[in-house]
Amino acid sequence: MRDTKQPKNDDSKSLAGRLVFLAVAMFGFGFLLVPIYDAFCEITGLGGKTNSIAATEVATEVEQDREINLEFVTTVNQYAPWEFHSQVKEMTVHPGGMYEAIFIARNLTDEVKIAQAVPSVAPQIAAKHFRKLECFCFTSQEFAPGEEKEMPVRFIVDSDLPDYIDTITLSYTFFDTARITDNSAVEHGTSHVTR
């Protein structure tokens, strides 16, 4: 018994060691899924996510005979104290052309507030064809008490946008970044709702 068991003990230890390594590797893999997911979203437009750093300007031919209806939607998350809307509700764009849209936000408090705008595009498939050259969403925005800001976004809709898409909705959600760390209960009903 002892003769057959001794070598097995060593085998067991080395196999157990390899299995522990596998478990640790899988723990790492869990975190690796984050960049994998981001890359996947960037490629497929999953979640309607658009580029988070400025796209480089490439001269493309403007398709004058194709019109895309571009709608803007603005949301303020968790009753955050901003008035936030787009200057125009919608615009018509040609694929390949460069456009600018203006969004206006006003801090409704007497305090300095920092906002982060999060863009999202519907339908999702259009997201990767919506390239932002400049956007107020690339960095967070600081607002002085009561300050109103006009914030531009410059963009190109790729000409390889699938034919069947005729309407794109660009949505921005305004988050109060102070709340990222402060997850205190939502102030139900008491705060003003701005849309």
Place this chain on the structure above:
Amino acid sequence: MSATVADTHAEHEHHGPVAGWRRWLYATNHKDIGTMYLILSLIMFFVGGVMALIIRTELFSPGLQFVNPAFFNQMTTMHALIMVFGAVMPAFVGLANWMVPLMIGAPDMALPRMNNWSFWILPVAFAMLASTLFMPGGAPASGWTMYPPLVLQTGDAFPFLIFSVHLLGISSIMGAINIIVTIVNMRAPDMSLLKMPMFVWTWLITAYLLLAVMPVLAGAVTMLLTDQFFGTSFFLAAGGGDPVMFQHIFWFFGHPEVYIMILPAFGVVSEIIPTFSRKPLFGHDSMVYAASSIAFLSFIVWAHHMFTTGMPLTGQLFFMFATMLIAVPTGVKVFNWTATMWRGAMSFETPMLFALAFLFLFTIGGFSGLMLAIVPADIQYHDSYFVVAHFHYVLVPGSVFAVMAAVYYWMPKWTGHYYDERMGKLHFWLSTIFVNVTFFPMHFLGLAGMPRRIPDYSTQFADFNSIASIGAIGFGLSQLLFAYNVIQCVRKKGSTATDAVWDQPQGLEWTVPSPAPYHTFETPPTSSVKTTFS
């Protein structure tokens, strides 16, 4: 359990178990640890069951009668966490601890000290989890799926939830490592991999699944923790994160997890049906391949839990096809069990009855699973009571019945005494009737439009909810019979079991005396080759 067998164990000078609490706290014997796992599982089964009854009592009729909505959500969350991590998983680990060494002719588990740790972590984890019930803000109430941002609204319980999930994960990983090492290194000399009994095979596959996905869950909840307390934004849109990503990572764990809970059940049923059909398991090798393909496929179907989150068409099609594909190996298993019964000579003792109920009712759960795979229909079923019906069909008359079948099947070997067959059958019939009364109407509720996880509902859902609640109370009370049967058997009230226990069962576990001595197979068995039924 006196030590009649000479103890030549290298590490122990004593011949039997030490007396008193030390035997359990310092336990390294696979049988003792298996017993503790099973007892913990039974206790947790009743704790989770009481929570289920609180839920069903509140849902007995429309209007809020007993609990407030916040507490209701705590109950659904805790019920799921306790049943998944406290009842089903430890039950199978307990069975593995008891039976794997006996089935492969090993003297013990390969890593007995780690075995001790992996068990004793569990009571600590559950104590931590249960303590959240008494904290400001109450227990976690965001569902066992812990989706952010909702889970981040959990009160003081939040870090305790995360740490208890970590502990449960560590325990499972250690258990899995132990089982793999035991199976790989400690088989009887002439037991090749393909000669291993199905229960051992399914556990080997399950252990690899555990090892692959429990760390991913640990990673996901760690990200929740850092999002909440350390300013990261893995799942917060404001910081560039994405709440849907949590769902992807969670279900990357979660879908293999459901197979972690069902594969050992397949193994148990694959042991019991041949014994009581008096005929060898049909297609042993194809059963192994089927279980392996199920395990593989379980890694590429996770997003079928998330069809309503918005997914590109190609993604939806891929996950639909992959999910439907799982029906093929699962079908192979069901057909092989049927072929095992075919032209056998069946007798219907309690373990066989539970295995047969498993066969029928798990298949019904499989059918609703197939329906759920069809994306356009799933959009209607998703997060409705139809889903609740589906997963309870695969988990209760599936996994839980398999555990009960296993306990009735092997308990005479553990205790040396038979359970009371009449009481066993009574327990079986009550359980089977009530499990259907409880969960079958939920299909109708879901199709009619009742969402899951709601404490109160519109009056049109009243009748089926009442029926389900009556069934649940009946099922819950029937399980007292199970506890009674187990206790009677442990108290050696039944007739004395023979070494074979059943009518010529296959496998090494039946070659040791009943009750199984404290130390078994200290010298490897000379022949582990299964004898064919004569």
Place this chain on the structure above:
Amino acid sequence: MIRKLCLAALVLLGSTGANADWALNMPKGVTTLSAETYAIHMMVFWWCVAIAVIVFGVMIYSLIRHRKAAGAVPAKFSHSMTAEIIWTTIPIVILLIMTVPSAELLIKLEDSRDPDITVVTTAYQWRWHYAYQGEDVEFFSSLSRTSAAARRKGSGIDPETVDNYLLDVDRPLVVPKGAKVRFLLTSNDVVHAWWVPELSIKKDAIPGFMNETWFKAEVAGVYRGQCAELCGMDHGYMPIVVEVVEPEAYQAWLVNEKDRVAQVAVADGEIR
């Protein structure tokens, strides 16, 4: 047999239930695609029933004929390659048959082109906000007062006496019949899901992200649904009511709403 017993018990209970509303199946719904969804659901269901009849039939036959008590002598066979190949191939064929119509319907479901109206829906803990894109009409839709009063623990109000208990709102969403309504969904706080069974629509509302879905109701009427994704304490109390009306009635409603917005604006001005 067990299931038969259950069904028998259900039928028995059903015949005694006084005000029983026995919805056993998914509603056929009122949109172009809800009927197709229903058809797919029924197709898969009948396939399952057919397979169940065969598989359970064989099992039950075996349970009766191959009993030891009936004097059965066990056979010795333990494998058959032919059988394994057959029962691997046939399910694959059946699955392929099922996937074709499902994939076709899925493609239709994703086609949100050329909407007649667009509604931006924002989920809040625990109510819905609807904004009609391009019109100055937006409002919150919350649980109706009668249900809200009756839902409290110990309210003393019998839910049976409340019309559409928990499925009624103060202000329903109004859409025209026959119009393609595009739905853009987002959330103010946590993940919610917008579900109306009769419209065959369920889509998650996720904070920071815009989700899209659509429906085209062919029959005027009032359709009710609920939030389908656990969203906290009052998850069970954020119903959805959609009123599908004739196009003219919709236009009238729209004008009326705009007037109201104007009046509120004036009132606001006076307060300031």
